[in-house]
Amino acid sequence: MSSSARGECHPRRMDDAYLLRFLRARRSVPARAHRLLVRYCTFREQNPHLWRDVDWFGLSRLGNIFEGVLFDRPDVGRLIIGRIGLWDPDKIPVVDFLRGMLLLLEIGILCPRLQVLGGTALLDCDGLMMKHMRHLTPSYVQQAISIMGFSFPLHMRGVHVINCSKVFETLFYWFKRVMPADDLWRRVHFHGYDLNSLHRYIDPECLPKRYGGSRQEVSLKQWLTKIKQYKNKTFDEEMAGLGYATD
Missing domain, CATH: 1.10.286 (GTP Cyclohydrolase I; Chain A, domain 1)
Known part of the structure; x- marks a missing residue:
């Protein structure tokens, strides 16, 4: 049934x-x-507000807060990068931050290859300050956890946090205690400022230069601009079915 x-x-x-x-x-x-x-x-x-009538291309204003490395390997899948410190909460509300994360995944899983391979998330906390944390209420953090795999149809292979101080790592562990996502938390790894630690989990071949690799990252803005140029009727119908505004 x-x-x-x-x-x-x-x-x-x-x-x-x-x-x-x-x-x-x-x-x-x-x-x-x-x-x-x-x-x-x-x-x-x-959470209909994360989809309903959202201008998907308008989220290109998030720029390179979100990036992807279009080099999919069976052991890593699609590498998705969130550069949290580049987010300015005074200009971009936290809900748009979540919408951008969700959009990246919703479009990604239209590809059967990505459905099979899954993805790996890299959260770069460089530049993260208390002004950011004030906006990350338990409610928003729970939505982010749901988007990153607990309630989203993507096999998340791992979540790796880098350039994160012990203060913010402690806050992450506090969220872990209050959020019911046990399976996801087992795949979260903190590396501090140690690239060698990151490389034990993600081959440098899959990483951009700033993380000791050689790959070229593609920002959300670049990716959405390319999609807008080549989207078709099937894409528009899928986005409309999800609730997004379509042109």
Whole structure:
């Protein structure tokens, strides 16, 4: 019996291609995929503001706060970089920060290859200050955790935090105690300012130069601009189905 028939959730699609996203995100274990589908639908129902009528291309104003390295390897998947310290909360509300993170993933999982390979997140805390932390309330942190894999159909291989002081690492551990995402927390690794520690988990071949690698990163703005140039009817229909505003 489907989740919809049970009344647990009401997926916007029930075709094989859509449901495969959830199976692939949970390594083809039906029970785990089912729980993920319910969590994703519930998250959408509880947070419609993250999708509804959001101008997806307008989020290009986030610039290079979010970046990706388009060099997908089976052991790393797609490397997704969040440069938190570049975020100016006085100019960009925290909700747009979350929308940008979500958009990066929603567009990414349209590609079956990424559904299979999954992704690895690198959070760069260089420049992170208390003015940022004041905006990261438990509610927003819980939404971010949901987006990073707890309630989103992407196999998150690991979350690596770098350029983070012990003060902020302590705050992260406080969030860990209050957020019910045990499976995700086991994949979170703190490296301080030690690139060698990061390289033990992520091959430098997959990293940009600033992290000791050789790859070219692509900013969210660059990526969305390229998509806008080449998007088609299928893309527009998918984005509209999610709730995004389309031109």
